[in-house]
Amino acid sequence: MIQPVTLHPSFQVLLVDDEPAWLRSLSLTLERAGISNIASCQDSRKVLPLLEKGQVGLILLDLTMPGYSGEELLEIISERYPDIMVIIISGMNELDTAVRCIKKGAVDYFVKTDMQEHITKGVLRAISSHEMKLVAKGMGQRLLSNKLEHPEAFDEIITCSNSMFSLFKYMESVAISSQPVLVTGESGVGKELVARAIHTLSERRGKRISLNVAGLDTTSFSDTLFGHHRGAFTGAHSTRPGLIEQARGGSLFLDEIGDLDLQSQVKLLRLLQEGEYFPLGSDRPKNAQTRIIAATHQDLQKKVQEGRFRKDLYYRLCIHNVHIPPLRERKGDIPLLLDKFLQNAATEMGKKKPTVPPELLTHLKNYSFPGNIRELQGMVYDAVSTHKSHVLSMQSFLQAMHADAELHTEDSTEPPEPFAQFEDLPSIAECTVMLIKEAMKRADDNQTLASRMLGISQPALSKRLKQLKD
Numbered sequence: 001m002i003q004p005v006t007l008h009p010s011f012q013v014l015l016v017d018d019e020p021a022w023l024r025s026l027s028l029t030l031e032r033a034g035i036s037n038i039a040s041c042q043d044s045r046k047v048l049p050l051l052e053k054g055q056v057g058l059i060l061l062d063l064t065m066p067g068y069s070g071e072e073l074l075e076i077i078s079e080r081y082p083d084i085m086v087i088i089i090s091g092m093n094e095l096d097t098a099v100r101c102i103k104k105g106a107v108d109y110f111v112k113t114d115m116q117e118h119i120t121k122g123v124l125r126a127i128s129s130h131e132m133k134l135v136a137k138g139m140g141q142r143l144l145s146n147k148l149e150h151p152e153a154f155d156e157i158i159t160c161s162n163s164m165f166s167l168f169k170y171m172e173s174v175a176i177s178s179q180p181v182l183v184t185g186e187s188g189v190g191k192e193l194v195a196r197a198i199h200t201l202s203e204r205r206g207k208r209i210s211l212n213v214a215g216l217d218t219t220s221f222s223d224t225l226f227g228h229h230r231g232a233f234t235g236a237h238s239t240r241p242g243l244i245e246q247a248r249g250g251s252l253f254l255d256e257i258g259d260l261d262l263q264s265q266v267k268l269l270r271l272l273q274e275g276e277y278f279p280l281g282s283d284r285p286k287n288a289q290t291r292i293i294a295a296t297h298q299d300l301q302k303k304v305q306e307g308r309f310r311k312d313l314y315y316r317l318c319i320h321n322v323h324i325p326p327l328r329e330r331k332g333d334i335p336l337l338l339d340k341f342l343q344n345a346a347t348e349m350g351k352k353k354p355t356v357p358p359e360l361l362t363h364l365k366n367y368s369f370p371g372n373i374r375e376l377q378g379m380v381y382d383a384v385s386t387h388k389s390h391v392l393s394m395q396s397f398l399q400a401m402h403a404d405a406e407l408h409t410e411d412s413t414e415p416p417e418p419f420a421q422f423e424d425l426p427s428i429a430e431c432t433v434m435l436i437k438e439a440m441k442r443a444d445d446n447q448t449l450a451s452r453m454l455g456i457s458q459p460a461l462s463k464r465l466k467q468l469k470d
C-alpha cells in the first residue's frame with residue numbers, strides 16, 4: 001500500500017550554516033516556495049554523519065563556519081557523495097571563491113544579500129535537476145527488473161501487454177519528479193486512467209483535480225485555473241480560489257491539452273516556467289505547488305509544425321511522455337477486457353454474466369477498434385442491456401463493427417490499393433490461395449468463420465483447403 005507523503009521534494013534539502021537566524025529565514029523562504037523536505041544543521045562537523053543516512057539530495061552550504069569550512073566540506077562531499085548537489089550560499093561576494101567552488105563541484109553560488117526570489121529559483125532549478133537524475137537512475141534499475149514496485153497503482157488498468165508493462169515501469173520511474181507528464185494516445189485508450197495511476201504513484205498527499213480545457217476561452221481558462229479576487233470583474237462578488245489552489249500538493253490533470261487556445265498556452269507556459277501565477281485581480285504572485293499532468297489524443301508535434309501549438313510549451317509539457325498504444329496493437333488484452341466489461345455490465349444491470357459465443361473473440365480480434373477500449377466497453381454494455389439469457393447475441397457487436405467500418409470507408413479519401421506491392425499482378429488462382437490463407441489466419445483456423453468471411457459455404461472452403469494440401 002502506498003502511504004501518502006507530505007514532503008517535497010522526495011529527497012532532503014539540507015541547510016548548513018552556523019547562524020541560526022539565517023537558517024530560520026532561509027527555511028521559511030523555501031517553505032513558501034513549496035519546499036517542505038528540509039533539514040537544518042548548525043554544526044559543520046555533523047554534516048557528514050547526516051549524509052550517511054542517504055536521504056539528502058541537495059545541500060545549501062555556508063562557507064565560513066567553525067569546524068569544517070564550507071570549502072572543505074564541499075571537497076569531501078564531491079568526492080564521497082558525487083550524487084548530492086551542493087549550492088554555496090556565502091556571506092562573501094567574491095568572484096574568485098565562487099569560481100573555485102564551482103570548479104570543486106558546487107552547482108551554484110549565491111550571496112546572502114541576493115534577492116530571496118533569486119536564491120529560491122536557483123534551489124528549485126537544482127531540485128528539478130536532481131529529480132531528473134533520480135528518475136534516470138531509477139529507470140535504469142527498473143528496466144532491468146521484471147517486477148513493478150507498486151502493482152496496486154495499476155489495478156484499474158486491465159492489460160497483459162508487454163508494452164503496457166514497460167509503460168508502467170516508466171510511470172513508476174517518473175512518479176517522483178515534479179516535472180509535467182504528457183499522456184498521449186488515441187481517443188479511448190485509457191489516458192485518464194493512466195493520469196490517475198501517475199497521481200497515485202507520485203505519493204502526493206494533495207488532491208488530483210481534473211479539467212477538460214477543450215472549448216475554454218482564455219478568460220475562463222485563467223479564472224478556472226488561477227481563481228480571482230473579489231471585484232476582479234463584473235460578477236466577481238467574492239474571492240474564489242482556482243483549481244491550482246485546490247490541487248495544492250497534488251496533481252492537476254489537464255485533459256484535451258491539444259485544444260488549448262494560443263493565448264491560454266502562454267499563461268500555462270508561464271506557470272510551468274516560473275512556478276507561479278496571478279489570480280485575476282491580484283498583483284501578488286502565488287506559488288503553484290501542483291504537478292501538471294496533461295493529456296491529448298492529438299498529434300502535438302504536428303500542431304507545433306502548423307503553428308497551432310507553442311513549441312516551448314510542448315517541450316515543457318513532454319519532459320516525461322507516456323504514449324499509450326491503441327487497442328489494435330495489443331489485441332491480447334481483448335479477452336481480459338471483454339471478460340471484465342461483461343462482469344461489470346452484468347453486475348450494474350442486475351443480470352447474470354452471459355456466456356460468450358466462441359466466434360465473438362475472433363471477430364473482435366479482427367476489428368481495428370478506432371474508438372479503442374471505450375468502444376469495446378460500449379459494445380459490451382449495449383449487448384448486455386438487450387441480453388435475455390444464456391449465450392450473448394453477437395448481433396449488436398456485428399452491427400457496431402459493420403457500422404464503423406462503413407463510416408471509415410466513407411471517411412477515407414484515399415481508396416486502398418490492394419495490389420500496390422505487386423509489380424506483376426498475381427493470377428486469379430494465386431489470389432484465391434492468398435485469400436483463403438488470410439481468412440483462415442484471421443479466423444484462427446475456424447472454417448465456419450473463414451467461409452463466412454470469404455462468402456462461400458463451409459464445405460466449399462473445406463474442399464479448397466484439401467486441394468491446397470494435395
Ligand SMILES: Nc1ncnc2c1ncn2[C@@H]1O[C@H](COP(=O)(O)OP(=O)(O)OP(=O)(O)O)[C@@H](O)[C@H]1O
Nearest residue numbers: 156157158186187188189190191192193297373374
Ligand atoms: N486498460 C483498461 N482497463 C480497463 N478499462 C479501461 C482501460 N483503458 C480504458 N478503460 C476504460 O475505457 C474508457 C475510456 O478510458 P479513458 O477515458 O481513460 O480514455 P481516454 O484515452 O482518456 O479517452 P479520450 O481521449 O476520449 O479522453 C473508460 O471507461 C476507462 O475506464
